[in-house]
Amino acid sequence: MRIAVRAESAQRERPRFDPETLRGDFPPLCHELRSGVPLVYLDNAATSLKPRAVIEAVQQYYAEYPANVHRGLHALSERATEAYESARETVANWIGAADPAEVVFTRGATEAVNVVARSWGRRFLRGGDEVVATVLEHHSNFVPWLMLAEEHGVVLRLAELTDDGRLDLDSFEEQLSPRTRLVTITGMSNVLGTVPPLEQIVRRSHEAGAVVLIDAAQSVPHEPPDVRALDADFVAFSGHKMCGPTGIGVLCAKREHLEAMPPLFGGGNMVLRVEQTRADWNEVPWKFEAGTPPIAEAIGLGAAVDYLKQFDASALQRHERALTRYAHERLGGIKGLRLLGPQPTDKGPIVSFTVDGLHPHDLAQLVDREGVAVRAGHHCAMPLHERLGIAASARASFYLYNTLEEVDRLAEAIGKAKSIFRLG
Amino acid sequence: MAVDDVLYREEILDHYHASAYRGRIEKPDLSYEADNPFCGDRVRLELKLEPAGRIQHVRFNGQGCAISQAAASMLAEHIEGKSVEDARQFSPDQMLQLLGVRLSATRIKCGLLAWRALQYAIRGNPQAESAA
Numbered sequence: 001m002r003i004a005v006r007a008e009s010a011q012r013e014r015p016r017f018d019p020e021t022l023r024g025d026f027p028p029l030c031h032e033l034r035s036g037v038p039l040v041y042l043d044n045a046a047t048s049l050k051p052r053a054v055i056e057a058v059q060q061y062y063a064e065y066p067a068n069v070h071r072g073l074h075a076l077s078e079r080a081t082e083a084y085e086s087a088r089e090t091v092a093n094w095i096g097a098a099d100p101a102e103v104v105f106t107r108g109a110t111e112a113v114n115v116v117a118r119s120w121g122r123r124f125l126r127g128g129d130e131v132v133a134t135v136l137e138h139h140s141n142f143v144p145w146l147m148l149a150e151e152h153g154v155v156l157r158l159a160e161l162t163d164d165g166r167l168d169l170d171s172f173e174e175q176l177s178p179r180t181r182l183v184t185i186t187g188m189s190n191v192l193g194t195v196p197p198l199e200q201i202v203r204r205s206h207e208a209g210a211v212v213l214i215d216a217a218q219s220v221p222h223e224p225p226d227v228r229a230l231d232a233d234f235v236a237f238s239g240h241k242m243c244g245p246t247g248i249g250v251l252c253a254k255r256e257h258l259e260a261m262p263p264l265f266g267g268g269n270m271v272l273r274v275e276q277t278r279a280d281w282n283e284v285p286w287k288f289e290a291g292t293p294p295i296a297e298a299i300g301l302g303a304a305v306d307y308l309k310q311f312d313a314s315a316l317q318r319h320e321r322a323l324t325r326y327a328h329e330r331l332g333g334i335k336g337l338r339l340l341g342p343q344p345t346d347k348g349p350i351v352s353f354t355v356d357g358l359h360p361h362d363l364a365q366l367v368d369r370e371g372v373a374v375r376a377g378h379h380c381a382m383p384l385h386e387r388l389g390i391a392a393s394a395r396a397s398f399y400l401y402n403t404l405e406e407v408d409r410l411a412e413a414i415g416k417a418k419s420i421f422r423l424g
Numbered sequence: 425m426a427v428d429d430v431l432y433r434e435e436i437l438d439h440y441h442a443s444a445y446r447g448r449i450e451k452p453d454l455s456y457e458a459d460n461p462f463c464g465d466r467v468r469l470e471l472k473l474e475p476a477g478r479i480q481h482v483r484f485n486g487q488g489c490a491i492s493q494a495a496a497s498m499l500a501e502h503i504e505g506k507s508v509e510d511a512r513q514f515s516p517d518q519m520l521q522l523l524g525v526r527l528s529a530t531r532i533k534c535g536l537l538a539w540r541a542l543q544y545a546i547r548g549n550p551q552a553e554s555a556a
Contacts, residue, residue: 359489361463361534366432377463391464391487420432421490422441 017315025051037371040406045397047240057303061296087302094305096226104251104285109217110140112236112251117144119261127153130179134159136189139380141215165341167196176208187219192341193350244304248297258284265290320349323398327351330411349398360394366417440490443497447483456545465492469541496538
């Protein structure tokens with residue numbers, strides 16, 4: 001939208017994105033990991049590094065106004081309440097929510113999905129109702145539905161993948177039925193980087209009479225959704241993968257759903273009036289925020305959004321795509337290395353792979369010697385690994401501060417690991 | 425760094441790449457397959473006993489990281505010829521000593537996977553029995 005005003009000049013001089021100018025914002029990138037070994041942080045899909053602005057916002061809360069929010073009439077509490085609620089507004093504006101009240105703070109994306117399963121699911125789903133997900137899902141968007149299936153007889157159906165790791169839309173269509181009440185789908189696979197066509201999924205799900213939940217934990221850090229345009233009923237994400245603190249996440253939901261859903265946790269703040277035998281629930285979003293919320297973390301999340309907002313989103317994406325493309329090129333040239341998932345044009349900045357004769361855990365430990373942080377294992381996506389026919393994989397995931405040189409360092413480190421393992 | 429250098433030392437890699445103990449036993453007297461779903465490591469241990477309760481042959485098979493597979497090979501080598509009672513008494517600390525490397529908290533499970541298979545092969549897995 002920002003660009004539309006000066007579309008022509010923008011096209012001629014597309015905003016360049018230079019990671020070198022911002023690496024200094026992230027303390028772990030400012031000094032060597034070990035003597036002579038700089039950190040190459042490629043575990044961003046697990047959690048991102050945090051910029052100074054976020055660390056300082058959290059610190060400022062604890063140092064200057066560490067009071068509880070809501071109902072406090074003293075100066076510190078008012079300042080804390082204002083900062084906490086203003087963080088909610090910042091997040092709401094960033095993702096295009098209709099109203100800050102549609103942004104419920106949770107501990108993370110996992111809790112947000114569980115709130116939908118436990119509150120909306122238990123209220124509105126009956127035995128035999130169907131929930132459609134995909135083989136791509138992280139355990140956080142899989143296990144809550146398995147639990148509901150076990151307890152309430154809800155049927156979980158999974159859309160399949162194409163052989164190159166994209167979502168199989170025919171399979172998705174086949175899962176939809178008159179019994180489908182909810183479609184829950186990742187915005188970006190945390191293993192393959194696959195980005196499903198969400199607009200189409202939302203439209204088709206609504207046509208089938210289903211409500212839609214997007215697990216946006218991986219997609220939000222790279223491309224904030226326009227939730228109103230997307231028209232999803234629920235969007236869940238975490239703060240810590242997008243430069244924010246751990247322990248804070250968001251459930252963004254259409255107000256009508258939040259109004260209709262029963263609260264999940266009972267306690268302080270989520271009630272308006274409590275009598276000896278009954279209680280009136282607070283308004284949304286507070287109805288879902290029982291107890292003292294993660295105040296510092298919410299304020300830190302607001303600071304993370306402010307930090308990310310200063311970059312042109314499409315320039316950032318071009319940068320990340322360039323990293324991904326280069327990683328495919330460099331890693332693809334390594335003998336015995338198998339890249340998993342779609343081509344760089346069809347996915348986010350996540351590159352998972354296996355190396356013949358080198359277990360991912362050995363690989364991760366060996367490249368760590370070179371200062372390269374990657375993740376190895378099933379990445380909390382066991383059904384996907386089962387589908388891929390492998391027990392584990394290694395994963396490099398990129399973010400705004402990564403550079404092409406770091407991709408070189410990864411490729412070199414893999415080469416060294418192979419030679420230690422006597423692999424040609 | 426020094427720890428890692430030791431971690432992937434020659435002996436570990438030799439056991440990992442070409443173990444004399446990798447294989448199967450036709451009709452094992454004791455066997456157990458242990459796995460670590462978190463990393464996908466799997467080790468099956470098979471034991472052939474002599475009538476007197478001595479361990480005549482040990483073979484392992486499975487797949488996983490170098491640590492888990494080398495540990496299985498070294499354990500097989502170590503207990504072959506010993507009594508079942510000795511194998512039963514073999515402690516996790518002794519297993520880690522046998523490996524001779526210092527493992528980080530996350531890798532200890534890999535180092536002890538074969539040991540776990542051995543203990544379950546000898547003692548039975550109470551969890552599996554109650555589940556069955």
